[in-house]
Amino acid sequence: MEPLRIGILGAARIAELAIVKPAMTTGTRLVVIAARDNERAAAFAAAHGVERAVATYDEVLADPEVDAVYNPLVNGLHATWNLAAIEAGKHVLSEKPFAANAEEAAEVRDAAHRAGVVVADGFHYLYHPVTRRLHELLAIGELGDLVRVETMMMMPDPGGADPRWSLALAGGALMDLGCYSVHAQRVLAPWGGGEPSLTAARAGERAAAPGVDEWLDADLVFPSGATGSARCHMAADRWEFSCRVVGTRGEATAPNFVQPHLDDRVVVQTPDGRRVEHLGTRSSYTYQLEAFTAAVRTGAPMPTDGDDAVVTMRLIDECYRAAGLSPRPGAGDPSR
Numbered sequence: 001m002e003p004l005r006i007g008i009l010g011a012a013r014i015a016e017l018a019i020v021k022p023a024m025t026t027g028t029r030l031v032v033i034a035a036r037d038n039e040r041a042a043a044f045a046a047a048h049g050v051e052r053a054v055a056t057y058d059e060v061l062a063d064p065e066v067d068a069v070y071n072p073l074v075n076g077l078h079a080t081w082n083l084a085a086i087e088a089g090k091h092v093l094s095e096k097p098f099a100a101n102a103e104e105a106a107e108v109r110d111a112a113h114r115a116g117v118v119v120a121d122g123f124h125y126l127y128h129p130v131t132r133r134l135h136e137l138l139a140i141g142e143l144g145d146l147v148r149v150e151t152m153m154m155m156p157d158p159g160g161a162d163p164r165w166s167l168a169l170a171g172g173a174l175m176d177l178g179c180y181s182v183h184a185q186r187v188l189a190p191w192g193g194g195e196p197s198l199t200a201a202r203a204g205e206r207a208a209a210p211g212v213d214e215w216l217d218a219d220l221v222f223p224s225g226a227t228g229s230a231r232c233h234m235a236a237d238r239w240e241f242s243c244r245v246v247g248t249r250g251e252a253t254a255p256n257f258v259q260p261h262l263d264d265r266v267v268v269q270t271p272d273g274r275r276v277e278h279l280g281t282r283s284s285y286t287y288q289l290e291a292f293t294a295a296v297r298t299g300a301p302m303p304t305d306g307d308d309a310v311v312t313m314r315l316i317d318e319c320y321r322a323a324g325l326s327p328r329p330g331a332g333d334p335s336r
Contacts, residue, residue, distance in 0.1 A: 001297045005067045007060040007090070008033040009081055011044040012072035014095065018122070019070045020048040022289040034060045057081060061088035068118075068296060071095060074163050075170035079104035079330060082119065086111045091118040091296050093289075097179045097316065098309035100170035100328040105313040109306030118295045120288075120302050121309035123183050127287035129279040130260040131184075134245050134252055138191040142270065143247030146191040146226040150244040151184045153177035153258070157235035164234065165209045170328035172213040174203075174319055178232030180258050182315050184243050185220055185228045187303070192222025198315065203323035206235075211325055218319045260284055 006028060008015060023030050030050040034057050035041035041053040054060060060069065061084055068091035071081050079099035085092045086108070098121040099105040112119040125131050137143050155177065158164060164171040174182075189195045203216040214235050220228035241258040245251060250270030256263035261284065266277045294300040317327040 001293070003027050003029045004293045004296060005029045005031045005065050006093075007031055007063055007066035007069050008050065009057050009060060009069060009071045009085075010073045011035040011037075011040045012095075015044070015070070015072050016048060017283070018072065018095065018124070018285045019093075019289070022283060022286040024049070025283070025286050026289055026293065028289060028293065031065050032060050032063050057084070061085055061090060066090060068093060068292070074166075075175050075328065076100050076166075076168060076330065078170075079108050082108045083111055086115050086117055086119065089115065089117065091292075093120050093292050094122055096122045096183075097170075097175055097313060098306075099313060100330045102310060102313040102317050102327070104330050105306070105310045109310050112306050118292070118302065119306045119309075120292050120295070121304045121306075121312070122288070123180070123304045124284040124288040125180065125184070125258045125260070126187060126304060127291050128260045128282075128284035130254050130264055130266055130284075131243075131257055133266050133277065133279055134243065134254055134257070135187075135191075137252050137266075137268065138188070138245065138247065142250060142268075143245065143252060144249030146188060146222070146224065146245070146247055148226060148244075148246040149185055149188055149228045150242075150246075151181040151228070151230050152240050152242045153181050153232040154236035154238060154240040155234055156237070156239070160208075165206055165212055167209065167211045168329065170330070172206075172216075172328065173232045173234035174213055174216045174316055175328060177234055178216055178218070178230065178319070179312065179316060180241070181230035181232050182218060182220075182319065183312050184257065185230050186312060186315065188228075188245070189222070191224075192226045193224035194222065195311065196220040196222045196228055198318045198322055201319045201322035203320075203325055205325075213320075213323070213325060216319060216323055218322075258284075
């Protein structure tokens with residue numbers, strides 16, 4: 001296949017890990033980048049091998065060399081620029097969450113269907129062998145029937161000025177971290193009799209940021225009766241990105257399922273004993289980029305597509321409502 005040619009919207013911190021290094025590994029071309037600060041875009045391009053920098057996001061979308069757009073902008077701008085990229089005929093790899101709310105997510109999905117382009121929600125962890133192994137242990141029956149799943153996403157406070165604390169930019173712990181927690185529960189539907197339903201949610205608001213969740217806990221139940229706990233905290237005393245799957249015959253835990261390049265363990269406990277499996281520290285973002293490229297070039301299915309994104313955002317909106325908060329507003333982009 002010809003190398004995929006990607007344009008980048010914004011010089012976000014996550015971009016180096018999420019697209020630059022995977023592009024280097026896979027031979028993907030990073031054709032162009034734009035940022036609100038032109039100097040920052042130029043510096044990013046020079047530091048990371050992007051072929052050129054331009055002044056505006058619209059120039060990235062209009063570039064005939066660009067096959068696909070990587071969108072790492074703030075949450076509130078995901079839908080705006082995902083839609084703009086689709087309108088320009090580009091495929092889209094969007095950082096999670098896909099949009100500010102379910103209504104926006106559906107708008108993006110429907111636009112992509114009409115345009116015949118690939119759109120993907122950036123739940124990269126799903127493509128790594130660590131998560132695949134958790135699923136395999138259920139599929140082969142070693143853990144028995146699914147009983148319980150616990151997902152925890154915790155990190156220290158990023159500081160009061162961080163845009164993730166902005167309601168207008170669709171911020172909050174659930175949007176930034178907890179989306180992984182609820183998505184990792186949702187993808188266990190094949191072993192839970194179907195999609196999980198929300199039974200309750202609780203949240204704590206960020207001081208001086210009304211409506212923005214500093215933490216949120218959600219309780220879920222699967223049609224089979226298995227239960228789930230999806231928790232997130234964006235001002236915790238430690239880092240923890242764990243997923244624990246409990247079955248009738250045993251359990252398995254991935255201590256860092258979202259960052260397997262840092263910790264690739266799956267710890268399995270059954271009546272036969274305890275063992276630790278190592279599944280490899282190759283980046284989950286690299287696996288994701290390979291899947292996205294295959295979807296664009298060959299039409300291969302991608303599980304984190306627009307349909308999946310809409311279901312995830314519906315569940316996130318439900319969590320907010322159940323916790324006494326409002327779903328995130330769509331922000332739009334006043335510069336366009």
